Amino acid sequence: MADDVEALREHLGLSRMDLLGHSAGTNIATRYAARHPHRVGRLALIGPSTRAVGIEITGETRREVVRLRENEPWFPAAFAALEAITEGTGDDWEAVAPFFHGRWDAEARRIHAAGQPDNEEAVALFAAEGAFHPETTRAALATFEAPVLLLTGEFDVNSPPRSAAEFAGLFPDATLVVQPGAGHHPWLDDADRFVATVAAFLG
Numbered sequence: 001m002a003d004d005v006e007a008l009r010e011h012l013g014l015s016r017m018d019l020l021g022h023s024a025g026t027n028i029a030t031r032y033a034a035r036h037p038h039r040v041g042r043l044a045l046i047g048p049s050t051r052a053v054g055i056e057i058t059g060e061t062r063r064e065v066v067r068l069r070e071n072e073p074w075f076p077a078a079f080a081a082l083e084a085i086t087e088g089t090g091d092d093w094e095a096v097a098p099f100f101h102g103r104w105d106a107e108a109r110r111i112h113a114a115g116q117p118d119n120e121e122a123v124a125l126f127a128a129e130g131a132f133h134p135e136t137t138r139a140a141l142a143t144f145e146a147p148v149l150l151l152t153g154e155f156d157v158n159s160p161p162r163s164a165a166e167f168a169g170l171f172p173d174a175t176l177v178v179q180p181g182a183g184h185h186p187w188l189d190d191a192d193r194f195v196a197t198v199a200a201f202l203g
Helices: 002-012 025-035 059-069 075-087 106-113 120-126 134-141 161-168 191-202
Strands: 017-022 040-046 148-153 174-179
Touching (some): 002 025, 025 134, 059 075, 059 161, 148 161, 148 191, 161 174
Parallel strands (some): 017 040, 040 148, 148 174
């Protein structure tokens, strides 16, 4: 996957490029930065996954985030479903959908109902054993010189602020931004704030 990014850079004729990834895509961006550090001008990781660097996100860390929503009317059912998933006794991902949005309003429901790309073969390959090499990647990131932005939402159960902060600590020059009131898609929850933050970083 990182090789595909390098092939694109060569195709575009760029000596260096800024790179932005979201969620699972941040694993690809991180691996590319580790393998081709001198080809990256700035690296922005949004709602970052920590798989590529081997940071475990515990059930308690996720509970810490979701409990911030306990006054929401949908919370009891969503929390029960999350507990079952965490304990391996359930798989009702539909029920935990509200936790991925800063607001579970009509617009969030509409976006969720529109669905997400579903390529089971790609997912299986992405999550396969040996797909990532955390120790090698972490060692490379320790000497990564380009500026890095890690931006996650205050309510992001997928990429909790605590885990994003640990991820940021792997880089020599990283800035962590926790967007207030945002979930896993911060540009949906407050587009103006998100764009201003990212644009200022990419400058």
